[in-house]
Amino acid sequence: MSNARSLYLNTAIVLAVTIGFPGIGATQDRVQGPIISQLITASLQRCFLAPKDGVLADDTVDMVVMLNAQGDIDGLPEVQKDGDLSIAERKLMKSATEALLACTPVVTEAGEEAVEGDFTLTATISGLKVSNVAAAFATLENPVQSREIIHETSIDDVDDVVEAVEASETSDDSTPPEEAENDNDTDAEDTNTTLNEGTEETEDAMEMSRKQRTVIQRRLVLLGYDPRGVDGVFGPGSRAAIEKWQGENELPTSGYFNENQVEFLNVMSEAAYSKWRNRPRQYYDRNGCLREASGKIIEGRSFGCDMNAAGQSLGLSK
Numbered sequence: 001m002s003n004a005r006s007l008y009l010n011t012a013i014v015l016a017v018t019i020g021f022p023g024i025g026a027t028q029d030r031v032q033g034p035i036i037s038q039l040i041t042a043s044l045q046r047c048f049l050a051p052k053d054g055v056l057a058d059d060t061v062d063m064v065v066m067l068n069a070q071g072d073i074d075g076l077p078e079v080q081k082d083g084d085l086s087i088a089e090r091k092l093m094k095s096a097t098e099a100l101l102a103c104t105p106v107v108t109e110a111g112e113e114a115v116e117g118d119f120t121l122t123a124t125i126s127g128l129k130v131s132n133v134a135a136a137f138a139t140l141e142n143p144v145q146s147r148e149i150i151h152e153t154s155i156d157d158v159d160d161v162v163e164a165v166e167a168s169e170t171s172d173d174s175t176p177p178e179e180a181e182n183d184n185d186t187d188a189e190d191t192n193t194t195l196n197e198g199t200e201e202t203e204d205a206m207e208m209s210r211k212q213r214t215v216i217q218r219r220l221v222l223l224g225y226d227p228r229g230v231d232g233v234f235g236p237g238s239r240a241a242i243e244k245w246q247g248e249n250e251l252p253t254s255g256y257f258n259e260n261q262v263e264f265l266n267v268m269s270e271a272a273y274s275k276w277r278n279r280p281r282q283y284y285d286r287n288g289c290l291r292e293a294s295g296k297i298i299e300g301r302s303f304g305c306d307m308n309a310a311g312q313s314l315g316l317s318k
Helices: 003-020 024-045 087-102 158-169 177-193 200-205 210-222 236-248 259-277 303-313
Strands: 061-067 113-124 127-139
Touching: 024 087, 024 113, 024 127, 061 087, 087 113, 087 259, 210 236, 210 259
Parallel strands: none
Antiparallel strands: 061 113, 113 127
């Protein structure tokens, strides 16, 4: 067969495939979902160190994580639970947070692309699992050094696309935890330093304003740790509350913060803090009676205000 005839036939095949399969681009998008899931799982699992005790096989915590265009954490992970976390759930969340802090950004092996978008990260004693991935690859202007997580995947022809789709439809979206943890025990142990001991120096280096310290005190209160005042001053009561929080979450009990510990506290308290910030606002009227945002007088504070509240309930006053 001549070279010209061979070139003609190859060109015809490519055209036939392109015309006959107009949805190839969409199929490739379908394939990228499992690829991205595996990339995120491999990146984070290598840094996940499960709690040593106090967590059972059926304990679990779900967190929604957002990655920015550089593949790094964008804002606080959102814990998917109403109400307080159990001690076991706190331990799992701590381990998952350590993995997020230590092993992001999430990038391809070549370091030229990063994962951008959100996903659900489920932590159990067995490891991490990624699900509900709504993410894509973003090209980095300044490629970063690879973590050698997985080989960069490229899909060059229709056969590769079909095989990858079929494989993704018959397999789990995440890399089994045991595949990732065996080769990376040293990396996992290193993450113990992520939430290491806070000192007066590490706290001073954060240069927190009084307002920022007030927010931290409020978050401690919402988690059940009483700093004996929400005034933006870290006195003996605040130090005792910080130390108690650290002790109950398996952190060094110094009574001082470092930056990653504050981030961990923010993640842990975000649901309660958001609910507190969105609470109905109360105010005092011109008679000194405390009212809800709706205008209803709050009873039990004074005889005069209780009388006004009675008149309000009867429609005799506002």
